[in-house]
Amino acid sequence: MEEPASQRPSLTTAQNLGLGKGQRWWRWVRWLIVLAAIAGIVVGVLLWRAKASEAAKPHFETAAAEKGNILVTVSVTGKIQSVDAVEIGAEVSGKVDEVLVDFNDAVKKGQELARINTEQLDARVKEVRAQSAVAAASLLSAKATAAEAKANVARMKSLADRGLVSQKDLEAAVATAARAEASVAQANAQQVVNAASLESALSARDKAIIRSPIDGLVLSRSVEPGQTVAASLQAPVLFIVAKDLTTMVLKVDVDEADVGKVQKGQRATFTVDAYPGKNFEASVKSLKNVPTSGQDVVTYEAELSVDNQERLLRPGMTATATIITSEKKDVLVVPNTALRFTPPDVIASSTAATPRPGGALPGFGPPRFARPSGSAGGNRQKGAGQMGKVWVLENGEPKAIRLRTGATDGTRTEVVGGELTEGMQVLIDIVTGAK
Numbered sequence: 001m002e003e004p005a006s007q008r009p010s011l012t013t014a015q016n017l018g019l020g021k022g023q024r025w026w027r028w029v030r031w032l033i034v035l036a037a038i039a040g041i042v043v044g045v046l047l048w049r050a051k052a053s054e055a056a057k058p059h060f061e062t063a064a065a066e067k068g069n070i071l072v073t074v075s076v077t078g079k080i081q082s083v084d085a086v087e088i089g090a091e092v093s094g095k096v097d098e099v100l101v102d103f104n105d106a107v108k109k110g111q112e113l114a115r116i117n118t119e120q121l122d123a124r125v126k127e128v129r130a131q132s133a134v135a136a137a138s139l140l141s142a143k144a145t146a147a148e149a150k151a152n153v154a155r156m157k158s159l160a161d162r163g164l165v166s167q168k169d170l171e172a173a174v175a176t177a178a179r180a181e182a183s184v185a186q187a188n189a190q191q192v193v194n195a196a197s198l199e200s201a202l203s204a205r206d207k208a209i210i211r212s213p214i215d216g217l218v219l220s221r222s223v224e225p226g227q228t229v230a231a232s233l234q235a236p237v238l239f240i241v242a243k244d245l246t247t248m249v250l251k252v253d254v255d256e257a258d259v260g261k262v263q264k265g266q267r268a269t270f271t272v273d274a275y276p277g278k279n280f281e282a283s284v285k286s287l288k289n290v291p292t293s294g295q296d297v298v299t300y301e302a303e304l305s306v307d308n309q310e311r312l313l314r315p316g317m318t319a320t321a322t323i324i325t326s327e328k329k330d331v332l333v334v335p336n337t338a339l340r341f342t343p344p345d346v347i348a349s350s351t352a353a354t355p356r357p358g359g360a361l362p363g364f365g366p367p368r369f370a371r372p373s374g375s376a377g378g379n380r381q382k383g384a385g386q387m388g389k390v391w392v393l394e395n396g397e398p399k400a401i402r403l404r405t406g407a408t409d410g411t412r413t414e415v416v417g418g419e420l421t422e423g424m425q426v427l428i429d430i431v432t433g434a435k
Helices: 011-016 020-057 119-161 165-209 336-340 344-353
Strands: 056-065 066-082 086-089 094-099 111-115 208-211 218-220 237-242 247-255 267-272 282-296 297-308 320-336 386-394 395-406 410-419 425-432
Touching: 056 267, 066 297, 066 410, 111 237, 119 165, 165 208, 165 237, 208 410, 247 282, 247 320, 267 297, 297 320, 320 336, 320 395, 320 425, 336 386, 336 425, 386 425
Parallel strands: none
Antiparallel strands: 056 425, 066 247, 066 320, 086 237, 094 111, 111 208, 218 237, 247 297, 267 282, 267 320, 282 297, 320 410, 386 395, 395 410
16 A cells, blocks of 8 residues: 655655665775774784884894904004204303304204304403413523532532531522422423313303304204303203204103004004194104102103104104004904803893892892893903803894904904814894884
8 A cells, every 4th residue: 555645755855864775885995994994003013013012122233253364553642852952051151142053954964053142252362371371481480490400519519618608508508599490390281271261261262153064954043142141150051953854763651551452663654633534654762661640650662763854743743653562364254242242141041140239038138130232241252362251142042152262453353272263153242122
């Protein structure tokens, strides 16, 4: 039985109520989209958690044991100096009249460098010469007196033999002759004294002209014309002349801990601030046995011979040198970080097995954390020739390999014995994150 037309909903009303076939289909599509979005979010969260869990797992960083060269060095600092530097001073006092050379001037042996005023010195020479003339005259007078006294003695002896003079008069004549001879000797001695005084005065006048004792280069000049120099106590240094700047010396202080490694003839390199990035060659020339102490530090002075044919280096420059005390070529080496590294699980198990002070049981009390990678742990290297160990991965687990170490340059260490072979990957660090 059909419903009355007034009771059936119109098409528009049915569509508004969602009773149309098209509307019901879109409603189901919307629900499916919502469900798919929720499922996608859930899957994304699960994947993110899985990835975060994987990223949180620790992974080992490795380095290869390989063949290489080891340079064992000692680092030192010091100053560059000329090999033969002569300090030239004034041996006489007075006012400087002339300065004839300047810095960096080349000079020859005997060349005049400066002149000191000689007025007083010339006057002294004249005075001594006058004294010498007086002494010469005195000598002549003494000789004449002695000759006269000698003749008088002969005459008195003749008279005494004839009984014409007394013995007393004869003795007086002999004494007078002896005194005359003594006066001659005294006059001769005064002549010698005056000659020495004249020589000294002439020498002092000659020293007023300051000359270079060697062929070389003027490094320093510390005097000006008109300046007064006083040489009464110590000769003031007016010039420094270096014999040759093509060969110089680097004087460095070697720490007592390193002095046993440094030997004559060892090769070295050094740098100076004036030429950044440029390495200069040197060699150990000598090592002094006399120590230098200061602030509880004991050092020994070493001299390094430096070739300065390019004339780039100057006296007084501060240099940082590296002395090569040992060189190993084509040997098996590992990073020092591998020798210091210990897996955290090993540290944790070792810590748990060690009783705590005071009788505390393992596992109680504040937690202990593993040392950071690269810090000094159970494998602290104590020096060349010591037993040590490194870690490798075997079936995904760390495995210790014992070895004997040789020379080290502070970054890598020579392996001289043990089971480690070239190409093996040793553990050097542990990181958190994806491989």
